[in-house]
Amino acid sequence: MRYLPLLDEDRAHMLKTIGVDSVDDLFTDIPKCARLENGLDKLPEHASEPCVEQHFSELAAKNINAGSVPFFCGAGAYRHHIPASVDHLIQRSEFLTAYTPYQPEIAQGTLQTLFEFQTQVAQITGMGIANASMYDGSTACAEAVLMAARITRRSKCILAPNLHPHYAQTTRTLTHTLGIGIEQAATAIGADTDVMQQIDDETACIVVQSPNVFGEVIDLRALADAAHAKGALLIAVNTEIVSLGLLKSPGEMGADIVAAEGQSIGNSLNFGGPYVGLLACRDDKKFIRQAPGRFAGQTLDAAGKRGFVLTLSTREQHIRREKATSNICTNSGLCTLAFTIHMALLGDVGFRHLAKLNHQKACDLADQLSAIDKVELLTPMFFNEFTLRLPKSAHEVVENLAKRGILAGVPASRLFGEGIMDDLLIVAATETNSDIQLSQFATALAEELS
Amino acid sequence: MSMNAKGRPTKPETSNISPQFGSALLQEEGLLHEVGHCDKTGVDMEKLSGRTSRLGYLERSEATGMVGLSEPEALRHYVRLSGRNYAIDLGLYPLGSCTMKHNPRLNEKLARIPGFADIHPLQPTSTVQGALQLMEELSHWLLEITGMQTVALSPKAGAHGEMCGMLSIREAILAKGELEQRRRVLVPQSAHGTNPATAAACGFEIDEIPANAEGRVDWDVFCSRLGPDVAAIMLTNPNTCGLFEPDIRKIADLIHEHGGYFYCDGANLNAIMGKCRVNDLGVDAMHINLHKTFSTPHGGGGPGAGPTVLSSRLADFAPVPFVKTGKTGKLQLVEQLNDAPDSFGRMCAFHGQMGMFVRALAYMMSHGGDGLRQVSEDAVLNANYLLARIKDHLSPAFSGTCMHEALFDDEFLKGSGVTTLDFAKALIDEGYHPMTMYFPLVVHGALLIEPTETESLQSLDAFADTLCELANAAKSGDQERFTQAPVKAPLRRLDETKAARHPVLRFQENLQNT
Ligand SMILES: Cc1ncc(COP(=O)(O)O)c(C=O)c1O
Numbered sequence: 001m002r003y004l005p006l007l008d009e010d011r012a013h014m015l016k017t018i019g020v021d022s023v024d025d026l027f028t029d030i031p032k033c034a035r036l037e038n039g040l041d042k043l044p045e046h047a048s049e050p051c052v053e054q055h056f057s058e059l060a061a062k063n064i065n066a067g068s069v070p071f072f073c074g075a076g077a078y079r080h081h082i083p084a085s086v087d088h089l090i091q092r093s094e095f096l097t098a099y100t101p102y103q104p105e106i107a108q109g110t111l112q113t114l115f116e117f118q119t120q121v122a123q124i125t126g127m128g129i130a131n132a133s134m135y136d137g138s139t140a141c142a143e144a145v146l147m148a149a150r151i152t153r154r155s156k157c158i159l160a161p162n163l164h165p166h167y168a169q170t171t172r173t174l175t176h177t178l179g180i181g182i183e184q185a186a187t188a189i190g191a192d193t194d195v196m197q198q199i200d201d202e203t204a205c206i207v208v209q210s211p212n213v214f215g216e217v218i219d220l221r222a223l224a225d226a227a228h229a230k231g232a233l234l235i236a237v238n239t240e241i242v243s244l245g246l247l248k249s250p251g252e253m254g255a256d257i258v259a260a261e262g263q264s265i266g267n268s269l270n271f272g273g274p275y276v277g278l279l280a281c282r283d284d285k286k287f288i289r290q291a292p293g294r295f296a297g298q299t300l301d302a303a304g305k306r307g308f309v310l311t312l313s314t315r316e317q318h319i320r321r322e323k324a325t326s327n328i329c330t331n332s333g334l335c336t337l338a339f340t341i342h343m344a345l346l347g348d349v350g351f352r353h354l355a356k357l358n359h360q361k362a363c364d365l366a367d368q369l370s371a372i373d374k375v376e377l378l379t380p381m382f383f384n385e386f387t388l389r390l391p392k393s394a395h396e397v398v399e400n401l402a403k404r405g406i407l408a409g410v411p412a413s414r415l416f417g418e419g420i421m422d423d424l425l426i427v428a429a430t431e432t433n434s435d436i437q438l439s440q441f442a443t444a445l446a447e448e449l450s
Numbered sequence: 451m452s453m454n455a456k457g458r459p460t461k462p463e464t465s466n467i468s469p470q471f472g473s474a475l476l477q478e479e480g481l482l483h484e485v486g487h488c489d490k491t492g493v494d495m496e497k498l499s500g501r502t503s504r505l506g507y508l509e510r511s512e513a514t515g516m517v518g519l520s521e522p523e524a525l526r527h528y529v530r531l532s533g534r535n536y537a538i539d540l541g542l543y544p545l546g547s548c549t550m551k552h553n554p555r556l557n558e559k560l561a562r563i564p565g566f567a568d569i570h571p572l573q574p575t576s577t578v579q580g581a582l583q584l585m586e587e588l589s590h591w592l593l594e595i596t597g598m599q600t601v602a603l604s605p606k607a608g609a610h611g612e613m614c615g616m617l618s619i620r621e622a623i624l625a626k627g628e629l630e631q632r633r634r635v636l637v638p639q640s641a642h643g644t645n646p647a648t649a650a651a652c653g654f655e656i657d658e659i660p661a662n663a664e665g666r667v668d669w670d671v672f673c674s675r676l677g678p679d680v681a682a683i684m685l686t687n688p689n690t691c692g693l694f695e696p697d698i699r700k701i702a703d704l705i706h707e708h709g710g711y712f713y714c715d716g717a718n719l720n721a722i723m724g725k726c727r728v729n730d731l732g733v734d735a736m737h738i739n740l741h742k743t744f745s746t747p748h749g750g751g752g753p754g755a756g757p758t759v760l761s762s763r764l765a766d767f768a769p770v771p772f773v774k775t776g777k778t779g780k781l782q783l784v785e786q787l788n789d790a791p792d793s794f795g796r797m798c799a800f801h802g803q804m805g806m807f808v809r810a811l812a813y814m815m816s817h818g819g820d821g822l823r824q825v826s827e828d829a830v831l832n833a834n835y836l837l838a839r840i841k842d843h844l845s846p847a848f849s850g851t852c853m854h855e856a857l858f859d860d861e862f863l864k865g866s867g868v869t870t871l872d873f874a875k876a877l878i879d880e881g882y883h884p885m886t887m888y889f890p891l892v893v894h895g896a897l898l899i900e901p902t903e904t905e906s907l908q909s910l911d912a913f914a915d916t917l918c919e920l921a922n923a924a925k926s927g928d929q930e931r932f933t934q935a936p937v938k939a940p941l942r943r944l945d946e947t948k949a950a951r952h953p954v955l956r957f958q959e960n961l962q963n964t
Contacts, residue, residue, distance in 0.1 A: 001821050003552055005906035006828050014835040014907065018851065023827045026834055026851050027725050029694035034730040036823075040723070043594050043819030049556050052815045056808070060565025062580030064573070073570040076799055083493055085521055087562070090749075093539035094532035097553050100751040102545070103884055105875070105939040109535035110750035113528070116482040119956040123515045129955045132751070135606035138799035166799045169787065173769070173795030174613070177620065177653035217508055246503065248510050261799070271581050272571030272800025273606065274753030288953065294751070299949035302462040302942035311949040317609070317643035318889070322656045327647035330607040330741065334749025341528060344482055347518015350491035352510070353498065360501050381504055402574045410572045417786045431495060 001046055066269060066407065070437035072365075074385045074428025075213065075410040076137070076164050076239045077272065078264045080354075081432055086266050086341045090334055100294075100330070104309040105301075110333070111308035114296035117340040121278050124244045124343075124351070125236075125258040126251025128283025132294040132310075133276050133332040137261025138167045140277035141207065141237050142174035143292040143326055144259040147281070148205035148233045149180055150290040150325070156202045159184040160192040162212035164239055165415050171207070180204075187416065189378050189387065192218050196226040203230055205257075209237035210247075213415065214378065214426060215385035217247060224254025233257060240264055241278065242430075243383040245355025257281045265346075266338030276335035288312065292326030354431060358384035361429040361438065368442035369427065372449060378424070385428040387412070390449065394425035397448055406444050458871055458888050460950075462943035465934060476940070479530040483957040486517030492524050534940045535750070536883045542905055542913050546855045546886035546898025547642065547690055549720050549742035554816065557745065557809035566808050571800035575783055581804065582773050582781035588757075588811045589773075592738060595719075595822065597729030598759035602768045604802040608717055611737025611756025612648040612684075614769060614797055618735055618760055619682050619711040620652055621767040621794040632681035632710070638667055640691055640890040645684045645715060654681055661892040665691035665848045665857070672701065676708045686715035687731070688722065690890040691847060692833065692855035692898070702732025711735070711763070719743045720902070721830055721854035724823025734761040740803070744810035755806035766792040771801050828903035829854040832910060836901055839914035843921040847893040854902070860895025868924040870895035872932035876924075879931075879938045880916045 006014075011023070020026060027035070047055075066079045073079075090096065094109055101107030101114075114132045121130035134140040145157050157180050159168050165187070172182050183198060185191065195206050206227050210218035224234040236250035238260040244250075250258045262276040263269075281287045288295075289312075297311035317324040346354060362384040370377040374391040390397055394411035395418075401408040412424035429438065479485070503509055519527060536543070543550035561567060569578055589601045602618075605611035616635075623632050634657050635649040646656045657675055662668040667685065683705050688694045695701065702712045714728055714736040720743045722728075728736055740746045741754035748754075760768055770793050771785040783801065784790050817825060830853050837846065837856040845861035860870045874884035874897070886898040901910060923931060936942065 001817065001824060003554060003816065004821070004824060004828055004903060005909075006831070006903075007907075010907040011828075011831060014831055018831075018834045018838045020834075020851070023831055026830050026853075027694075027722075029696040030722070030726045031696070031699045031731070034699065034726040036724060036726055039725075039823040040594060040819030043591065043822075044815070046818035046821040047815050049816070052556060052812055053560065055815065056560045056563065056566075056584075056812065059580040059584050060563040062578075062583065063565040063569050064577040065564040065568040066570055066573070067564055067568050071570075073573050075572055077571055079568070079570070083521070085492075085525060089525070089528045089532075091558060092529065092532045094535040094537045095528075095750055096558075096747045097538040097550075098535045098750045099543065099545055099548055099550055099748045099883075102886075103536070103874070103878065104944045105936050105941050106534075106536040106878055106883065107750070108940055109531040109533065112479075112481065112531055112534070113750075115955075115957070119483060120516055122956050135610060135753075136799050139606070139610070139797075164799070166796060169770075169796040170798055173617065173797060174651075177617070177651065179653070217505060219508055244510075245514070246505065246510055248508055249514075252512075268567040268805075269570045270567055271569045271578065271804035273798070273803040274755075274805050275799075276753075283955075288955075295953070295955050297949040298954035299945045301944050302465045303467065304464070305941055307941045307944045309944045309946050309949045311946065311955075312953060314950070317647035319643070320647075321643050322646035322650035324643065324647040324650075327609045327613065327644050327651050328607070329609045329642075329644050330739075330748075330752040330754040332753045333751030334747070335753055337750065340482075341524065343516065344486065344519050344527070345492035345521065345524050346516075347486065347491045348488050348514045348516040350493045350495070350518055351514060351516065353491075353495055354493075356498050356503070357495055359503055359505070360499055363501060363504060381506075381508070383505070399574055399576065402577055407570070407573050407577065414572055414785070417788055 069405050069407055070440050071407045072409045072427050072429060072441060073407055075415060075426050076261060077269055078240055078428060078430055079269055079432050080264050080430050082266060082342060083345050086338050089341050090338050095337055101310060104307060108307060111296050113337055113340055115298065115308050117336045118296060120340060120343045121280050125280040126249025127258055127280035130278060130280035131291055132296055133336045134279050134293055135332060136275040136277045137239050137259060138170040140259035140279045141167045142171040144235045144257045144279060145171055145175050145180060145205060145207065147290050147292060148235060148257060151286055152204040152231065152233060154202055154204035155179050156181050157204055158195050158198045158206045160195050160208040161185045161187045162192050162214055163207055163209045163237060164213040167237060189214050189216065193223065196223060199226055199230045199232055201230055203232040205233040205235050207235045207237060211240060211243055211383045211385060214387040215382040216379045217381045217383055220250060220253035220255060235259060240384065242355050242358055245351040246359055246383065262339050266342030267335050274332060274335050276332040276339055290325055293328050293331060357431045361431065361433050362386060365429045365438045368438060369445060372446045374449065384430055385426060388425045388427060390423050390425055393422050400448055401444055404444055406441055408441060460946035462945060465942065467937055477530045479527060481957055482527065483517050485527055486519045488517050490518040490520055492519050492521040541882060542901065542909055543883045544885045544899045544901050546900040547717060549900060549902055551745055551902040552904035553745050553747040554813060557812045560812050561805050561808040566804065579781055584811060585773050585807060588807050591814045592757055592759060595723055596759045597727030599762040600760050600765040600768055602758045604769055604797050605737060605756035605758050606798055606803055607752065607754035608737050608739045608756045609644040609648060610797060611758040612644055614758040615713050615735030615737060616648055616652040617794045618764040618767040619713060622764055623681055632679055634680050636675055636680060636683040638685060640689055640892045641684060641686060642690060642715060649684060665693050666695055667701065669697055676704065680708055680710045682711040682713050684713045684715060686718060688718045688853040691857045692852040694853055698731050717742060718854060721826055723826040725826055734764050740806045740810040745813045746806045746809040753803060755803035767794050769793055769795055769797050825903050832901045832903055832905055836899060836910055836914055840917045843918040855898055855900035857893060858897040859893040862921055863924055866924045867929045868932040870897055873924065875935040875943065876920055876932045878936035
């Protein structure tokens with residue numbers, strides 16, 4: 001078997017050295033009643049590389065990949081171009097096959113790139129500091145809520161009505177066990193600023209996504225002021241990090257904590273994972289002490305040279321156990337590396353250009369689609385994603401256009417369930433869409449609706 | 451010298467010996483923000499049309515402050531940095547509890563097929579039937595290996611899987627109307643930190659059970675802690691001392707008799723595949739670290755994947771989303787909580803770590819049922835061989851054989867002036883990544899060694915020779931070799947106390963080299 005280096009003669013020699021007759025003598029602690037005498041005989045036997053490859057090629061061929069069609073899905077995951085050098089670099093053995101950097105003297109590659117990643121995330125979000133990543137944007141959001149509750153010693157959390165419903169559900173699931181009371185008004189385009197009315201003296205935080213799940217860009221400043229006036233925190237959620245190349249940063253608008261999805265930079269769609277959760281906050285001792293996850297920090301070695309280590313670990317599970325700020329251990333390591341390399345290649349100039357390009361593509365597409373009879377643009381202030389009202393079921397339209405080879409976006413009903421917003425379609429455009437694709441979509445939609 | 455709570459030194463003695471860097475193969479490299487420039491970019495894009503934005507006053511007015519690199523500069527920056535990492539592909543990586551095995555490159559290739567890497571989680575399910583089939587096949591293998599009823603695929607790492615299992619248990623208790631009463635979760639002292647942290651995050655109180663002199667759950671103490679307020683036990687098996695819990699079936703039966711549940715931490719599944727199935731051990735929930743047992747790369751700290759198998763007692767409470775077969779035979783995704791009324795909720799934005807699913811399934815198919823059993827046998831054989839080779843020179847924490855990893859305490863260093871940390875750092879100078887140190891907490895100065903099945907006999911022999919030689923050097927009074935180590939790594943020991951006391955968590959212009 002190609003991955004197993006031992007020869008039978010090695011095994012015999014090793015058993016002799018150990019002083020047992022057979023390998024089964026090493027498994028005698030397994031209760032007799034539970035031993036599998038015949039192993040896993042219901043599973044197929046080992047297979048060669050070409051056999052395995054063949055099977056996966058067949059499976060992959062049953063999927064329509066985004067790059068093969070005009071593609072407009074977003075709602076929390078976005079298709080962007082990833083420079084070839086990113087994937088090459090993250091596959092270097094020294095990055096790919098290293099563990100968490102527990103021995104800093106021989107893990108400076110990972111630790112320095114984490115430090116650089118934290119710097120970039122802090123810079124684009126306009127926040128003081130950022131951690132070394134969470135699993136994804138939704139778990140970052142849940143962790144941010146718990147963090148806010150610890151900082152304020154309050155337990156009420158108000159979610160904006162148009163927070164991505166999967167983020168809202170994840171947050172509920174991962175926080176209700178600790179007595180966090182979640183309030184959220186019914187979703188409605190334009191309603192996010194209403195959360196101001198709900199804030200009271202028991203409120204730990206308000207959670208507002210901008211651009212929100214319908215693509216609307218929200219002015220966070222008044223929300224931040226309203227929260228702060230009551231001693232509550234503003235958690236700004238962002239699911240399309242490229243937007244920060246064009247939008248005022250959440251930090252500039254007064255956010256206390258930012259929870260974001262970083263997939264758009266450096267990471268493929270991957271059918272939903274692995275992605276990279278970003279968590280940034282104010283550079284304030286009280287915040288840092290309550291933050292979840294790992295931090296890379298700068299220090300010196302014994303000879304006085306600069307180096308990096310995992311630090312502030314007295315917050316973490318391996319030291320604090322049940323008193324830890326979070327149970328997270330493994331995070332999104334290699335996805336942060338992809339993020340930071342892609343971001344380094346873009347630089348400030350490229351990042352802002354990319355954001356503008358996305359916005360322009362989306363504006364062009366919105367113009368073309370909303371010009372179609374009975375199609376209405378519901379979100380005039382958007383970044384690269386917007387919501388349309390169609391004269392019929394968006395689900396049906398998406399299915400029909402898929403048959404014509406166009407992936408036309410995400411019906412709101414896919415996110416919220418059927419019955420309330422069946423005619424709404426959430427459409428995203430990115431730099432990967434050619435102008436021809438935009439007009440192909442417009443033509444097909446017009447035909448579908450005529 | 452500062453110490454942390456476990457007596458592990460965190461501040462090195464200063465010294466002026468520094469390894470020689472700046473030569474052809476050991477390049478110095480500055481921080482991104484020192485080597486980059488704010489006007490540089492390594493990406494060419496379509497020109498902007500000059501169309502004005504719709505964003506008005508919400509448009510960014512300032513630069514981000516980030517720097518950029520051209521492509522050649524970027525390649526050099528990251529390739530140079532990569533040279534400062536130890537990795538499995540460079541040598542044995544005996545981190546106990548972490549299962550640092552070889553990462554097959556076929557799996558990397560397959561995960562990058564556009565049909566998997568370039569599909570969106572919310573595109574119509576009619577256009578991702580192959581992806582859903584892959585998830586079903588992965589589930590089938592995991593369920594065959596464990597004998598369990600169902601598997602929740604969405605958890606994103608081991609700790610997230612623990613959360614999934616414990617939330618399922620919580621929901622089951624809630625359904626029986628016993629949540630008010632069942633507050634306590636039993637957690638052995640040897641447990642990984644994520645176990646108590648997870649139980650606490652689920653709102654339970656932690657009741658720690660000590661290990662007995664053989665490194666197992668103390669049976670009498672366990673029995674004495676049972677009661678109508680116990681929700682569950684969280685037990686790692688094989689445990690973090692590298693030992694199978696021989697009483698596991700009895701523990702399961704007793705906890706069930708008392709109305710509680712059995713959560714098994716599956717981080718050490720690599721020792722028992724094809725040798726026994728956890729369902730037969732009475733387990734109710736167990737996470738599986740695809741990034742350990744099933745070889746998906748660790749990537750310097752992630753991403754992982756923590757699919758969680760559930761018994762028939764918990765299956766109905768599994769989180770959304772999950773795959774099911776529709777009436778027409780097409781695969782569907784159940785994503786709405788309304789469609790899964792007993793589900794405890796949702797754990798993340800989408801369907802889980804698809805990229806890891808592809809790799810793990812490829813790993814399983816490559817090995818087959820026969821190979822997976824061989825994996826466990828070889829993993830256990832390798833650990834025991836290493837134990838046999840070094841046990842007279844180091845001090846095994848427990849007598850007898852072990853499973854896939856071997857635990858030592860610092861008894862063999864007694865009187866030498868050398869600590870576990872020093873010993874570990876000296877291994878770096880010998881060209882090895884150290885073992886797990888100071889974990890589990892049940893023995894003094896723990897050294898936990900897990901070679902995995904992908905090490906050859908030659909590799910084990912060389913490592914054993916090094917360990918024995920080091921142990922003898924420590925005993926013979928060559929203290930400096932240890933307390934000064936490492937001297938051959940890119941950096942000497944780092945000052946963790948300084949890092950924590952004066953946190954510098956991002957690049958700051960005025961803080962260079964301080
Ligand atoms: C015994 C044990 N349990 C749980 C975990 C947590 O797994 P993860 O890091 O994937 O969250 C680990 C690994 O770090 C472990 O060794």
